[in-house]
Amino acid sequence: MFYTEAGQFSGHYRADRRLFRLRQDRYALYALLLFAFAVVPAIGSDYWLNAILIPFLVLSLAGLGLNLLTGYAGQLSLGSAAFMAVGAFATYNLALRVPGLPLLVGIALGGVFAAAASVLFGLPSLRIKGFYLLVSTLAAQFFVQWLFTKVSWFSNDSASGVITAPPLRIAGHDLSNPAGRYLLTLGFVVALTLLARNVVKSELGRNWMAVRDMDTAAAVIGIPLARTKLLAFALSGFILGVAGALWAFTYLGTVEPHGFDLSRSFQVLFIIIIGGLGSIAGNFLGAAFIVLLPIGLSLLSGLLPPGVIDAGQLENLQKIVFGLLIIGFLIKEPEGLARLWQQLRERARVWPLRY
Amino acid sequence: MKHATFRRVAALLVAGLLAGGAHAANEQYFPLQSYRVGPYAAGGTGFFGGFIDYLQYVNAKGGVNGVKLTWSECETEYVVEKGVECYERLKKGLNGAPAAATNPLSVGIAYATLDRSTADKLPLITINHGRTDSTDGSVFPYVFPLQLNPYSEVSAIVNYIGQKSGGLDKLKGKKIVTLYHGSPYGKETNPILELLAKKYGFELTLIEVPHPGNEQQSQWLNIRRIKPDWVILRGWGVMNPVALKTAKKTGFPVDHIIGNIWSNSEDDAAPAGDAAKGYISITTHPSGTQFPVLQDIKKTVIDAGKGNLADPKRFGNVYYNLGVVNGILNVEAVRLAQAKYGKKPLTGEQVRWGFEHLNLDDKRLKELGAYGLVQPLKLSCADHEGGGAVRFQQWDGSKWNVISDWVQADRKLLRPIIEESSKKYAKEKGITPRDCSKES
């Protein structure tokens, strides 16, 4: 009965707005953060940090960015990767061309550039809706990729168009080892997740959901549609931009424009579909799923005697599994893994009773 | 019962994720970041098929001085982050067998694992592709763009055009169009082409085809208007057959199109059908099965039913043979390193020494049964490329026929450009280059 709620009433509205209303949830979160910040870097192997945790965190963040726009504000986008690219290339160029710019500021400014790009391509949303908006986001996707490939200034005229990470250094501390890159990523992810969580619980978040659920009614009760939509694009773009910079510099170390192609946008979209549209925790569940499923499948096939299933077929199988899962989730649980997780928690709250 | 099975699988998964495991015997391990699905699967299945078959063949002959070769595959789908995940997963070796070198056959993955390879002291082999300035081994000790880097490639093509026109001086006033894939890979050689155009006085037009390249009408109409003497095709995947088809459609003679190293396989020409007849491309190695080493592979591996190719008809094609060539170079490096460090499984650092001292002359190539398949190759601390020569082949509608002898790139001309770039990289990254005069 660790989920005892007895006696936990919110005495003030302020208490009701807290991150988690229940003490147990709050303590679990603190424990998780402590574990993530203090224990993981100490015990995580290179492989875990480099190949699983960092991409998981970055993809969660990208999912969060898109979820604000699509899950909360209801604006469908297939251009997430474009804004990630803007974030990455802006951060790279800022680090290169502004001497002495602190790394954290560089990444944050990269996010600001991405936000600006996102608002620009979000402008048509003031006039067009639904699928038609896909055109604008796809235009962003293809145009940005073209721009960074075409104009070699963006990659400092490197012959290959590949950009490499600026020195990962904060106040004299070198963060280029796996644990350092992990902590840097984690820091951004935690900060932005808290920010996003506050935003969706605030007036702006409610306005987004109002626009999503019924925009005519939203307009009638005085919600400024244009401002609300564009703020969604801006915040989403900012977070995606930071995610792009982290993807390029704390995860891969190098990146070329092609690394942010349409399939990356799809990947981010799948994270939020599987994780749960309009849910903050869902991004993490969805990203974990997307990162771990392929690895799990390939390890599983490694257990089979060789020759039973070849690597190629496995990849096809994985594609099919992904597709089926997406369809399955949409049919059975449109709110994704986040909803399943919530149900599990509800169970725990009333345990050992059944209801 | 169900739960027990589930738990066992889960336990195995966790064990797998945490890697490690039992200590293994006398084995040398090759981590294979292969790709067998996705848009570039045709190249991956051929290359890794040839590579694996060669390793099997070496094992059938008793391994390298008794050290058995072992490998495992990790599918990358040519996607960079999957390649990185595979790298991180496999770099530690398998069951105690240490990794010798990684061979991703992907520019993107090579770039993303470049720093990691150096940090982990594991050679990164980018045969026929990769980062041009990694030719300079003093800055990139662990990276080997074996045989041919992108700059050498265009230089050799221009030299060939010169030969065809009756001397490099005859290039003056000729019109050459380069049709390139709209990606960093496609653009990489443009500055060199411009340099060569200035040097030899030919008129160069660079035309971009946006990825993936399945529509090229406007580009070829432009080419028709320019009426060039030659078209250099720097294509990739579907762009190649479409280029050939569109060339035919717009009436450009296909036998004046020269494909580069990623436009030179059966899979690039065959889908274009008749339109590809007469198409010329470069190759670092001929296709075909007549070489003794391939005959041996056929006997010991393929005929024993252990061949890696799903489609046996692809035995001896361009990608397959590239895999075999790559296998030969990797195994030779291990063999060489064993001569120095002892006949046992070696670390990546030791294998690196072997690569850096590769010296395949005609005699050794004949012993290997690979004379004519692999070009003579001599590497050093300063030169991680080695060869820099290509042959030209022509498509006859069903197979490639070699139509030239080895044509050498003008490596002297390229060297200063490469060094300038590697110096810049060293400065950006804070690397102190090795002094090659002191390396043994």
Added chain:
Amino acid sequence: MDFFLEVLTGGLLAGVMYSLVAIGFVLIYKASGVFNFAQGAMVLFAALTFVSLVERGVPFWGAFALTLAAMVALALLIERAVLRPLVNRSPITLFMATLGLSYVIEGAAQALWGAQVHGLDLGIADEPLELGGMLLSQFDLFAAGTAALLVALLSFLFNRTRLGLSLRAVADDALGALAVGIRLPRIWAVVWAVAGFVGLVAGLLWGARLGVQFSLSLVVLKALPVLIIGGFTSMTGAIVGGLIVGAGEKLAEVYLGPLVGGGIENWFPYALALLFLLVRPAGLFGERAIERV
């Protein structure tokens, strides 16, 4: 001027190829309100199945019939397993489901038939045809002719048959159609099957043009701006949109490309579509519903 005309005709003919894919879209959207992203995957599946059968020695028409049967089976399966459980859900949900569907189809196609590139020869010579100093591609002309035939066939189906009548009824008002006893699931299955047939034709023509391989499924990205310009619900729109996109992107590449460095064909159609949208938010031929509150 000659050159301009040549580029223009080349573009128009290429546009017809885009329309071919877009028509499949329109059919499905009209009947079931689904924005079917999997149309590209269906094109790939059809072409790959067809070419693999031919390579295994099945004669042309036999392979055609077998592939068609496979497409119909696929359509029935999609209706049963995807559309029916998702009935009455938001269009965005349905769209995302077709994204998943495209993954399933692509994976299945490659798992079944392998990932190699196949050449596909329809037996149409592609010697350029010289017409008053202008080169015309025989193959493209053939493709345009096929597209015209297909459109004629489909309009006959829509306008002259009982089936067509119920199709239109469903398109106008699904609930009303239900009330007069039209069985929706059956209609959906039929429409998806017809779209599968369109996909097969598109797959053969595109396959012959590009070789049959994975990137065939990417043609869907070319069809999208076509739909936007033409409107989701109009067959005429799909054709006109295709012509506009084809001609627009080729002319832009040739005349605008050199100014900005070329290679703009990937995004130009989208920019063009966006421009059209800002003027006509439901496409040239699309219907815009009056919002009722």
Added chain:
Amino acid sequence: MTEISSPLLRLEGISLSFKGVKAISDISFDVARGRITALIGPNGAGKSSLLNVINGVYRPQAGRIVFDGEVRRRMDPHRAAVRGIARTFQNIALFKGMSVLDNVLTGRNLKRRSSWLEQALRIGRAPAEDDAQRRRAEEVIAFLHLQPWRHTLVSKLPYGLQKRVELARALAAEPKLLLLDEPMAGMNAEEKREMSRFVADVNREFGTTVVLIEHDIGVVMNLSDHVVVLDYGRKIGDGPPDEVRRNPEVIAAYLGTRH
């Protein structure tokens, strides 16, 4: 109720048509401050369209509107809300993915002064304002007896309660003019009585001017101070309930043939 002399809302010669089809032709009437005005008429008479004109969802082709002393030709919904017009819809237009409390809070969005960034970072004016907003929302919720469902998703509520939540959302904006589009449609007698009482309470306690559309003539006669009758887009009656009830044209067009 100091300026009781001047009407809160005056419509002058409003005409509206869709693609050439006339929905409203040349309608004028006044809505007095602090009163409940009912719009009645058969289906398709143009009642909802008229509400849509008043708060700017539709743009009339002719005529002008005087609201609270301000004359205007047309309006957009946002400005209407800013000027103090709130409304409910014939087909419930709640935000289905949100709780009752959140729906009510959206109604208060115009009363916000702190910026979104202050709110996101919980600094500056935001925390105090959050409390104030919540308090007002709770008052409205209490007023309409919605407390038990405060945290329930509106889509999970029964129809009658959803209607009430919609009223709560509109009230939360503290409007000068409240437009109610068939607030009692589809309700049973008990629910209708309850809703009528709420509307009357709103009018009495907050002095809110109400314009409502209703079919149940009994409810209309009991609740409203003033009745306007529409038929085929024309006004055929206008006055106190008793007077309208006796108007022969109205009887012929509407009361005689109940829809």
